[in-house]
Amino acid sequence: MGLVLDEEQTILKDSAKAFFADQAPVTAFRKLRDEKDETGFSRELWRAMAEMGWAGIVIPEAYGGLEYGFQGLALVLEEQGRTLAASPLVSTVLLGAGTLMEAGSEAQKSALLPKIAEGSLLLTVAIDEGHHFNPAQTAFEAKSDSDGFILTGEKTFVLDGHVADKIIVLARTSGNKGDREGLTLFLVEGTAEGLTRERLKMLDSRNAALLMFDQVKVTGDAVIGAIGGGYDALESVLDRAAIGLAAEMLGSASAVFEMTLDYLKERRQFGQLIGSFQSLQHRAADMFTQLELSKSIVMTAATALDESSNEISSLASLAKAFVGETSNKVTREGIQMHGGIGMTDEHDVGLYLKRSRVAEHTFGSAAYHRDRYARLNDY
Amino acid sequence: MSNLDIFREEVRAWLAENCPPSMRTPMGNDEDVVWGGRKAKYENPEARLWLDRMGAKGWTAPTWPKEYGGGGLTKEEAAVLGQELGRIDARPALASFGLWMLGPVLLEYGTEEQKKEHLPPIVRGEIRWCQGYSEPGAGSDLAGLQTRAVLEGEDYVINGQKVWTSYADKADAIFCLVRTDTSTKHEGISFLLIDMDQPGVTTKPIKLISGNSPFCETFLDDARTPARNLIGRLNGGWEIAKKLLQHERTNISAGGFGAGGRAAALEELAKEYLGTDRGEIADAVKRDQVVRHKMLERAFAQTLKRMSAETKAGEVSPASSIIKYVAAEMNKDRMELLVEIMGLQALGWSGDYFSKQGLATTRAMLRSKANSIEGGTTEVNLNVIAKRVLGLRDHQ
Incomplete structure (x- = not known):
């Protein structure tokens, strides 16, 4: 991907977007929640994702995967984040398969990676x-x-x-x-x-x-x-996980921004579209700015993974901290700009805020990663 | 060997022969910048020599066509020239609003005669131009400008006042936005070139909070200019102005605001002024602020790269709209953080008690306040993002 998607990546992103919009829209996640589903995700959806090849997207071909790389996985995660689709992509693929690929023996890899790729084994x-x-x-x-x-x-x-x-x-x-x-x-x-x-x-x-x-x-x-030697092996895995989660947060935050922008363009008060008020326009422009900066970081970090750059750890902390703060800000502003309706359980924006707060803390908060970034760069 | 390699060899040989030794040393201060023009004084004769040689080659404007005095180089060749100049740490032979602003406008909108008349002296640094845009009553609302130009016989007669004219007191001529039709706003503006060596033009420097005076007020009282100095079409000046502003915004942001020269790294200064604890910046709060800033700088740098990659791929880059805004606010924050890190050392005004770096930081912090005003305020930039990129409407 570098900083611009190539044709193949554009196709992947578009098909992931269409897939989640069709098979796992926010309503599907809301239903899981309301029905107090004990599994916490749809196994059917996970099977469908595996059929798309996404469970094995970073797994080498020799172990039944697509060997397509982390940039591809980041694109799928971003689109998954857009609709808040619940899936074991982070636990099973980023963490589980990631650990095996990093440190597993030949026997462990041959026994488990093909099963992960086909979607029949859940790992964490x-x-x-x-x-x-x-x-x-x-x-x-x-x-x-x-x-x-x-x-x-x-x-x-x-x-x-x-x-x-x-x-x-x-x-x-x-x-x-x-x-x-x-x-x-x-x-x-x-x-x-x-x-x-x-x-x-x-x-x-x-x-x-x-x-x-x-x-x-x-x-x-x-x-x-x-x-x-577990920590050293796990650290690389956690770098990938941090970048992957940053990609998911970018997708979610982009969705919140878009729904907020739509609302600014339809809600009327004082005989005006509220989006014509300059105080809201400037805050919307600022959110857009943070998202554009975040996008550059996620693309840079995902590309670094596939290129085995020596900057991976630094970029992982940068991505997790920066995108985490962006997501925090966009979800807060998303609710504020929706006004009362944004506080209701019925509206989706609250679901995004809830997901964002947990994602912000998973694999280390922004403060944790700023401290780590400082240590890595000798500040 | 490819043509480009051959060209590189030629450039290298020419520079070895023609770039004087003192022009390969870092510039000490603003006084060392060569702006050219009729009133230029050269403390160092080698600066003059370097300008004359580069000007004669057309390499002060490497990609402009040869027929207008330029170097006639391709983009690739110009890049090679830039690399070779960088390799020997050569000083820029010429700094010039003529090169950066007026030249591109003339190349796009000028007639053949206008190009032939005005471009070659710019390339050779024989004339120093300044830009007359803002007025006391027309800042962010630039199109509200009132300076009138009326055609009398062969000449336009101009009356009005410009403000924030950079280096007007040192310039020979001014490219100016003037009102040629009062019945309409944007459609009544024209782009005129005016020689400043005439009784109708006077300038007065404005002293800024930093103590420097890079800007002037410029008064036009029955100033005259031949009608052939109208660039583009009559009442078509706004289009040119917008183009130029866009150019200015990218120039400002990509060139980097900053204290001038190579700015010292924030983290190094923090260690120096705040001390270290086991190798880390000792003050945990400021260390966190430094990290935040470094992260933003990196995000910005990657966004600049993304923007150019998108443009190269032929895509419209929405990221480009945020550049000026982010660069301006980021630099202001950087300077405030630097003052916090250096403490009272960076709040001295003059005298031997303070270090050179401390005094420079004081001035640079004050100078940086203009970053979010010049070339379009932060508020105007946010308006542009909200309306043009996000499609939000005007208040009714």
Whole structure:
């Protein structure tokens, strides 16, 4: 993509846009919420997305994927964000497949990646232990015993954690809380003995779970990557996840901006279209500006992933922080400019605000990523 | 070897021979900028020599046609010339509103005679032009301008006042927007060239908050100019003005506002003035402000690149509408942040107690306030985005 979409990418973006508008409009998400659907997304939709090739869009062809790259995935995520479509794209593809591709053994990749690509395996990664994302602070313990490891502790805000077939768990095998070294990734069955899963009811009605591990036993084969080297592997995965989520937030924020602009052009007060008031015009122009800047960053960051640029971590933090703040601002302004109707549950703009706040915090808030950006750039 | 490589060799050889040694050193201050013109004084004779040599080659205006004194180079060749000049750190031979503003207008709207008369002296730096647009009663509402031009025989007679005329006191001639029809607003404006060496034209510098006086008031009292100095069609000046403004906005933003020269990096200054804690900027709040600014700068840089990539791909770039707005506000914020970082060191006015950098920052911060006023205010830019890009309507 670089900074302009090529023909193939334009086709992908257009077909993703049409797909979500047709198969997963906001009304579909609203229905999931209202019916208190326990899965939290439509399995039928996920099958259809897999048929489009999107579950395997970044997976190498050798493992049954499209090997199309992250720019393509970013485009699909942006369009998914536009209609607030709920899917396991982030948990299963960005995190799960991403971790396997980064650190998995040949056996692990051959066994799992093709199933992810065909849409038959749900995977996620369990990282958080507190209210703020900070993987280096992991304390969750994995003790080695004669047969392998024993996992005990709690993981929280695990995306799609209550329905994932397998869960990759970040656990400490040595060192202390705060150390980057001594963390290891383990592959655990969703149905493992000793694992209790509870779906957390979040304001965005999306899937996050609390996972309680009570003496969960895994064998040595369950280790992904090097023992004690889990953080380094995961950091690259989380960079991709941050960029992917920024793309999704860009799509959602663009949708809010468009619906707000439409409203400014139809709502009349004082005998005028409210969009003719200069105070609103300037704020609309400012939102447009922030979105244009955000778009440039998302395109730059997604391109950097496919080009294996040495700036990826920096761009990931830039994207997550900058687009997160844009999304925060646009959703706030979206409600304000809609006035009373924007405060009603019936109107979509509130759904976008709820989703935005959770997405802003997932994989690190803007403040977290500004601090990280400063460290990476030696400020 | 490709033609372009051969050209590069030629340029390199010519520069080695013709660019005087002192013209390969960084400029000390504004005094070192060569603006040319009839009244120009050259403290350094090599500056004069460098201008004469570059002017004779037409390389002060590399892509203008040779028949008008330009270099006649292709875009690619001009890029090579730019790279080679950069390689030896050559100073610009000539800074000139004639080159940047009037020239492009003449090339597009001028008659053959007008081009032949006016372009070659611009290329050689023999004349210094200034721009007469704003008036006391016509700032953001530029089309409200009142300076009258009336045809009397062979001449236009001009009466009125211009303001914010950059360097008018040092200029030889002025390109001016004048009213030639009072019955209508935008359609009654014409574009005139006026020689300033006549009793009907007087200038008075305006002292700014920064202490400098780059702008003047320009008074036109029965000033005269031959009718052949009308550019474009009578009452067709607004179209030219808009084009020129667009040019000015892109120039201002792409050239970068800033303290002049290579601005020191914000994070380095923050470390120097606030100290470090384990290698990090010691003040956590200001460190966060620095990061925010650096992030915005990066987003802006990527947007400039995207805009040019979109334009190259033949797309209309909506991003272009935000450039002037973002650049202006960003630079103002940068200067305020710099003052916060440097503290009272950057709030001195003069004297040995203050460092050169501190004093320069004070002045640059004050200068930056104009960024969101000159070449279209931030408010006008937001109006343009709201109306032309977002399609919001005027208040009824």
